Amino acid sequence: MPPTNTSMSATLETTKEITILFAGDSGDGIQLTGTQFTDTNALFGNDLSTFPNFPAEIRAPQGTLAGVSGFQLHFGSIEIFTPGDECDALVVMNVAALKANLKSLKKGGIIIANTDGFDAKNLRLAKVESGISPLEDGSLSNYKVYPIEVTKLTRECLKDSGLGTKDIDRTKNMFVLGFVLWMFDRTLDPTIKFVSEKFKKKPEIVDANVKVLKAGYHYGDTTETATTRFSVDKAEMPKGTYRNMMGNQATALGLIAASKRSGLELFYGSYPITPASDVLHELAKHKNFGVKTFQAEDEIAAVASAIGASFGGALGVTASSGPGIALKGEAIGLALMLELPLVIVNVQRGGPSTGLPTKTEQADLLQAVYGRNGEAPVAVVAAATPADCFNMAFEACRLAVQHMTPVFFLSDGYLANGAEPWKFPTEDELPSFKGNFATPSDLKDGEYLPYERDENLVRKWAIPGTLGLEHRVGGIEKQDGTGNISYDPDNHQHMVNTRAQKVANIAKNVPLQDIELGSKTGKVLVLGWGSTYGAIKAAVKDLTEEGHSVSHAHVRYLFPFPQNFEEVLRSFDTVLIPEMNMGQLRMMIRSEFLIPAVGLNKVKGIPFTKGEIKNKVLELLDQLIK
Amino acid sequence: MAEVLNGAMTAKELETDQEVRWCPGCGDYSILKQVQKVIPELGIKREDIVFISGIGCSSRFPYYMNTYGMHSIHGRAPAVVSGLKSTNPDLSVWMITGDGDSLSIGGNHLIHLLRRNFDINVLLFNNQIYGLTKGQYSPTSEEGKTTKSTPMGSLDHPFNPAALCLGADSTFYARTMDRDPVHMRDILLKASHHKGTSMIEIYQNCNVFNDGAFFGMTDKETKKQQTLFVEHGKPLIFGQNNEFGIKLDGFKPVIVNMDSASADDLWIHDEKDRAKANILARFYGNPATEGELPRPFGVFYSEDRPCYEDLLVNQVEVAKEKFGEGDLNALLRGKNTWTIG
Ligand SMILES: Cc1ncc(C[n+]2csc(CCOP(=O)(O)OP(=O)(O)O)c2C)c(N)n1
Ligand code: SF4
Numbered sequence: 001m002p003p004t005n006t007s008m009s010a011t012l013e014t015t016k017e018i019t020i021l022f023a024g025d026s027g028d029g030i031q032l033t034g035t036q037f038t039d040t041n042a043l044f045g046n047d048l049s050t051f052p053n054f055p056a057e058i059r060a061p062q063g064t065l066a067g068v069s070g071f072q073l074h075f076g077s078i079e080i081f082t083p084g085d086e087c088d089a090l091v092v093m094n095v096a097a098l099k100a101n102l103k104s105l106k107k108g109g110i111i112i113a114n115t116d117g118f119d120a121k122n123l124r125l126a127k128v129e130s131g132i133s134p135l136e137d138g139s140l141s142n143y144k145v146y147p148i149e150v151t152k153l154t155r156e157c158l159k160d161s162g163l164g165t166k167d168i169d170r171t172k173n174m175f176v177l178g179f180v181l182w183m184f185d186r187t188l189d190p191t192i193k194f195v196s197e198k199f200k201k202k203p204e205i206v207d208a209n210v211k212v213l214k215a216g217y218h219y220g221d222t223t224e225t226a227t228t229r230f231s232v233d234k235a236e237m238p239k240g241t242y243r244n245m246m247g248n249q250a251t252a253l254g255l256i257a258a259s260k261r262s263g264l265e266l267f268y269g270s271y272p273i274t275p276a277s278d279v280l281h282e283l284a285k286h287k288n289f290g291v292k293t294f295q296a297e298d299e300i301a302a303v304a305s306a307i308g309a310s311f312g313g314a315l316g317v318t319a320s321s322g323p324g325i326a327l328k329g330e331a332i333g334l335a336l337m338l339e340l341p342l343v344i345v346n347v348q349r350g351g352p353s354t355g356l357p358t359k360t361e362q363a364d365l366l367q368a369v370y371g372r373n374g375e376a377p378v379a380v381v382a383a384a385t386p387a388d389c390f391n392m393a394f395e396a397c398r399l400a401v402q403h404m405t406p407v408f409f410l411s412d413g414y415l416a417n418g419a420e421p422w423k424f425p426t427e428d429e430l431p432s433f434k435g436n437f438a439t440p441s442d443l444k445d446g447e448y449l450p451y452e453r454d455e456n457l458v459r460k461w462a463i464p465g466t467l468g469l470e471h472r473v474g475g476i477e478k479q480d481g482t483g484n485i486s487y488d489p490d491n492h493q494h495m496v497n498t499r500a501q502k503v504a505n506i507a508k509n510v511p512l513q514d515i516e517l518g519s520k521t522g523k524v525l526v527l528g529w530g531s532t533y534g535a536i537k538a539a540v541k542d543l544t545e546e547g548h549s550v551s552h553a554h555v556r557y558l559f560p561f562p563q564n565f566e567e568v569l570r571s572f573d574t575v576l577i578p579e580m581n582m583g584q585l586r587m588m589i590r591s592e593f594l595i596p597a598v599g600l601n602k603v604k605g606i607p608f609t610k611g612e613i614k615n616k617v618l619e620l621l622d623q624l625i626k
Numbered sequence: 627m628a629e630v631l632n633g634a635m636t637a638k639e640l641e642t643d644q645e646v647r648w649c650p651g652c653g654d655y656s657i658l659k660q661v662q663k664v665i666p667e668l669g670i671k672r673e674d675i676v677f678i679s680g681i682g683c684s685s686r687f688p689y690y691m692n693t694y695g696m697h698s699i700h701g702r703a704p705a706v707v708s709g710l711k712s713t714n715p716d717l718s719v720w721m722i723t724g725d726g727d728s729l730s731i732g733g734n735h736l737i738h739l740l741r742r743n744f745d746i747n748v749l750l751f752n753n754q755i756y757g758l759t760k761g762q763y764s765p766t767s768e769e770g771k772t773t774k775s776t777p778m779g780s781l782d783h784p785f786n787p788a789a790l791c792l793g794a795d796s797t798f799y800a801r802t803m804d805r806d807p808v809h810m811r812d813i814l815l816k817a818s819h820h821k822g823t824s825m826i827e828i829y830q831n832c833n834v835f836n837d838g839a840f841f842g843m844t845d846k847e848t849k850k851q852q853t854l855f856v857e858h859g860k861p862l863i864f865g866q867n868n869e870f871g872i873k874l875d876g877f878k879p880v881i882v883n884m885d886s887a888s889a890d891d892l893w894i895h896d897e898k899d900r901a902k903a904n905i906l907a908r909f910y911g912n913p914a915t916e917g918e919l920p921r922p923f924g925v926f927y928s929e930d931r932p933c934y935e936d937l938l939v940n941q942v943e944v945a946k947e948k949f950g951e952g953d954l955n956a957l958l959r960g961k962n963t964w965t966i967g
Binding site: 039042043044045190234235236237238239240241242243244253256257260265267269286287288289290291292294296297298300301302303304305306307308309310311312313314316330331334338424425426427463464465466467468469470471472473474475476484485 | 642644671672673674676678688689691692693694695696697698699702704705706707708709710711712713714716717734735738938941942944945946948949950951952954955957958959960962963964965966967
């Protein structure tokens, strides 16, 4: 294990933050390389944010622009809010990866290039018309280019290993990772540990990976390829113990925590869909928590099974992405009529229809709030960051159980796969909550009224198997109190009003809206929801430091809004709402409060950059002055 | 009105205060009556019984049973019962569905319920028509059926529910009819004793939109000619005076006259024989036609196979044994942490 800071040739330069982008074919192990480098920095103590970006096909055409898989990481000794607008370093496994990502590299930035991915065939596949490698045509003179014959060196390193060429070539990402770990002054230990565990049953593969990893590190150390290395100190984060956390994993943990803190069994009915599947994968690992996962035959069965589970007294949860949520609509209406708890997780992706499966968007907000037949209000909450998925998934469960109603939890592809350091809570720091179960003492003159309500209009949960509480529920309109079928016009009006008020009452049970950054009144409020959090916060931080009157509020409870929400919005001259959709929250705000909020909208499958938001705010400030 | 009562109950006590709103003369009444009669004999506590339905005339059934119940959405009852059974394996769950409900919109869910083999009793009311939506043809309607939606006759080839269920690896399939309460009763009892998904197809007369669809099989004069009541261990015999038997010629069923054959030559029904059950399921076509095979009733097939909910509970137990009871703090902490401060 090479100790750090022993480089013979390169000087070590300390810097506060680095953004690095790994790119290559989807078969190049880019996501793994990125994740390993991330974990190493996280364990070292950096703050960080990641953005994996992969093609839709499992094995997209090799060497082509469409096949480029990317993993961006922004880490620092300062607070990090986004995966970074521009990169300091670009690691490219082939010419297509360079071509696709060069525009995001800073002038003077570093390019680490696998020259073996720049041969004539690769140039042709990447449609480089001149046929001349950009590594040779002078076009990269504004950057620091480190060309490395990765494939050749890897093969050389393992020539005596007895492994076939295919297996050998598969380890070439380790060479790159080793080099990058050297360049950014990080230890190899976490990667060695990871590889040893991952290939526990194949020691020869462990050896090969470790050997190549070390070769990459030593290559940096001995070859004078690079004259400068970079060191990023630990971040000053609040005291505590941290782990690295990804959004889908956080969602799964939030659901398990809610199950534990409520004493309710967790039933998760789901049908695989990108980017939600990992929630199912994670939950399926934790059956020892009593978690029951059910891979249904489709999304309708998934939600219906969760409803059946809730009817039986469990915490019924279902998850999908946009297309699957569209299928679940009718059943969500049923859960609303049954007045049973149900949590619907939507890990949003680019739409409409099948849309952009692997790209991110937040365009399902209106679907969540309004997307059902009839007057069918359903509560909606959304997470702001990968780790925040834990909190908001937990909150969705709490609200669903306490109010006996379906609750949407919105995440998105960017949160799902993104990572950040998480100061995880302990069990006793999490609130506990209970299902309000009906008991035989709820009988009135021997009769049980399933739709009898408390002061919040919430009914009790009567579980099959409880003597005396036999009752019938259904999706057809019912008489309040008895739950009998009713076509009475006045009753229907009453029930529609009642359900709406019941959901509105949830506002009394959610935290007040706070201001994330900046003062409580001022010129511009940048209002965000969901995964735009980081970019908005980074932009507003810059702007306030530059002396502008700008604040950031981030709304996590989207339906109903927090009780003081309007008051917060009205404390600013202008409200700007950046969204990765064409203005859905803006439409809700305008219609509910008649506030002329301004939009900044983008649907490109990629998150906002800090710069985009800053520019828009400056433009607004400019107009306010004029 | 729900009385607090435990254990013994009567058919009367299973009635609710809800007015039964099926059309007068509808076959659904007879099914409701038999179910209310049979349930008290099963020795199951009323609070442990749940009726779950989809949407259709038949799916109003739960409102008329003084047990737990849910009238869900069109076609999705199989998924609802799957979730319920997964979390509450001890309940006695009865699923009520129609031919449109579970073979059309819910076809996908039905086959998956059957292959998973949750311990559920499914009552499929087959009236070969859409009743609730007022008389369109259904997936079991015969080819050429003229209805409001098919004035020139339907082009669809009908589903054969028996073949469909056996094809989906159902562990129990039986057929009965609304107009034979004694037989229905027997089948309901057998189904309720089967552990696994018990599929009972009940021929049900919709006297408003498809009156008489099964009359050939229910009317005194024709019944014995057109039906075949199968019983485990008994030879396949039918006819006005039991004058016909069925023999297997290889895989081909042939009708023999009992004058020239003895019962020993006949096909002896074996509920455990899947291959033969599949042949029985293909006794179709129009039994009124000369030379056609009669329509079988009774338990076609019954097999013991582990139930999904038991396997699921077992997996949770194994996980607890293997990894220990879930420790939330350990889970939240994960494997790789670092400390600041
Ligand atoms: C999503 C949806 N589509 C269509 C309907 C309309 N619908 C209600 S019942 C039914 C068919 C009923 O036929 P069947 O299941 O055979 O039951 P029956 O009424 O004959 O008992 C249809 C099409 C509905 N309720 N929901
Ligand atoms: S329409 Fe047919 S199935 Fe429906 S209640 Fe009337 S008779 Fe029965």
